[in-house]
Amino acid sequence: MWLTSDLVNTVLSLTLAAIMFGLGLSLTNTDFRNLFAKPKALIIGLLGQMILLPIIAWILIQFTSLSLELKMGIMILSICPGGITSNLVSYFMRANVALAISLTVLNAMISVFSIPILIIVFSQGLGIQEQSVQLSFWRTLLEIFSITLLPAILGVYFRKIFSHAGFIINKYLNWVLPVLLVVIFAIKFFASEQNGGSSITQEAVLTLAPWVVILNVLSMLAGFFFGKAFKLSNRDTLTCTIEIGLHNTALALIIAGDKIGNATMEQPALVYAMFSFVITLGFGFLLTRFFPFTTDAG
Numbered sequence: 003m004w005l006t007s008d009l010v011n012t013v014l015s016l017t018l019a020a021i022m023f024g025l026g027l028s029l030t031n032t033d034f035r036n037l038f039a040k041p042k043a044l045i046i047g048l049l050g051q052m053i054l055l056p057i058i059a060w061i062l063i064q065f066t067s068l069s070l071e072l073k074m075g076i077m078i079l080s081i082c083p084g085g086i087t088s089n090l091v092s093y094f095m096r097a098n099v100a101l102a103i104s105l106t107v108l109n110a111m112i113s114v115f116s117i118p119i120l121i122i123v124f125s126q127g128l129g130i131q132e133q134s135v136q137l138s139f140w141r142t143l144l145e146i147f148s149i150t151l152l153p154a155i156l157g158v159y160f161r162k163i164f165s166h167a168g169f170i171i172n173k174y175l176n177w178v179l180p181v182l183l184v185v186i187f188a189i190k191f192f193a194s195e196q197n198g199g200s201s202i203t204q205e206a207v208l209t210l211a212p213w214v215v216i217l218n219v220l221s222m223l224a225g226f227f228f229g230k231a232f233k234l235s236n237r238d239t240l241t242c243t244i245e246i247g248l249h250n251t252a253l254a255l256i257i258a259g260d261k262i263g264n265a266t267m268e269q270p271a272l273v274y275a276m277f278s279f280v281i282t283l284g285f286g287f288l289l290t291r292f293f294p295f296t297t298d299a300g
Contacts, residue, residue: 006196006197006198007195007196007197007198007259008198009198010186010189010190010193010197010198011198011256011259011260013182013186014186014252014255014256014259014260015149015256015260016149017179017182017183017186017252018149018150018252018253018256019148019149019150019152019153020153020175020179021085021086021175021179021183021252022107022110022149022150022151022153022154022157023153023154023156023157023160023175024086024157024171024172024175024176024179025086025089025103025106025107025154025157026107026153026154026155026156026157026158026159026160026161027157027158027160027161027168027169027171027172027175028099028103028157028161028172029100029103029104029107029157029158029161030161031162042232042234043098043101043229043234043235043238043241043242044101044104044105044108046228046229046232046234046242047101047105047241047242047245047246048105048108048109048112049228050224050225050228050242050245050246051083051084051105051109051245051246052083052109052112052116054221054224054225054228054246055080055081055083055221055224055246055249056077056080056081056120056124058080058217058220058221058224059076059077059079059080059217060077060080060124060127062076062213062216062217062220063076063077063213066213068209068210068213069266070128070129070130071130071264071266071267072206072209072210072266072267072269072270073128074124074125074128074130074264074267075254075258075266075267075268075269075270075271076213076214076217076270077120077124077128078121078254078257078258078262078267078270078271079214079217079249079251079254079270079271079274080217080249081113081116081117081120081121081124082113082117082249082250082251082253082254082257083109083113083245083246083249083250084102084105084106084109084110084245084248084249084250085106085248085249085250085251085252085253086106086179086180086183086252087248087250087251087278087279088102088106088244088245088247088248088250088282089102089103089106090180091244091248091279091282091283091286092240092241092244092245094283094286095240095244095283095286095287095289095290096290097237097238097240097241097244097286098237098238098240098241101238101241101242101245102241102244102245105241105245106245107151107154110150110151110154111151113146113150113253114143114146114147114150114151115143117142117146117257118139118142118143118146119139121142121257121262122139142261145261149256150253183252186252187251187255187272187275190255190259190268190272191272195265199265200259200265200266200268200269200272201265201266202268202269202272202273206269206273207273207276210269210270210273210274211273211276211277213270214270214273214274214277214278215277215281217274218247218248218249218274218277218278218281218282219247219281219285221246221247221248221249222243222244222246222247222248222282222285224246224247225239225242225243225244225245225246225247226239226242226243226289228242228246229242229243235295236289236293236294236295237295239289239293240286240289240290240293240295243285243286243289244282244286247282247285248278248279248282249271249274249278251271251272251274251275251278254268254270254271255268255271255272258271
């Protein structure tokens, strides 16, 4: 069959690169100046994404009886924060979209180095045999850079040079790429492993669902209390809640399926994607009701 695992993973990588290019197109010099003039929300969001999330996930998997591969899949998900989905929810909730997009781009910069390191650390911590997680540090670093940070940088410079064209391109990307992601996720979910799927079963979905939902909710609660503890505005607290609470499942699939080559490790990200968008929207709606804000005053 023409549909192969390599083809699906390649399309997923190209889609993520296009998403990051689109995020770069969305940023302006004014956005950066405003954020770095008052960087507290940006720093808190990054700390929550890069430090809180892995800690929460590591504690959570200690209470599960999942296989080591599924536990590792959850850890991979935890070290892939942010993404187009969280930015989309921030847009729907009228949160600080400039902060959301900037967090995604900046955590992409950090993830280039952190993901290869943390995969090695967590796999060793779980006692997974080295041959089960065969990962070249420098090759992985270069590949993550090429599909996350580099496209975002190119997007920023394209917008700077061709502002009108960048606006038009980004408008179409915002419609096309989410649809393409849904198609890829469907293939991962329903196709056989030889055809790019994860060979996930109904039993695996039922087993994983409670744990990934708990991860989603705990991450959002952590983001909310983190923001409140550091006295962020309601709007920035909502943004950090969404960005810390919603993980980058596309990147997690690339790491687990393409870089590590383990279909079982993809399964937590797939099940997480089934529930996280709706749960995060609902959580965000509740926050806007109990902690209202105005978009001009923050």
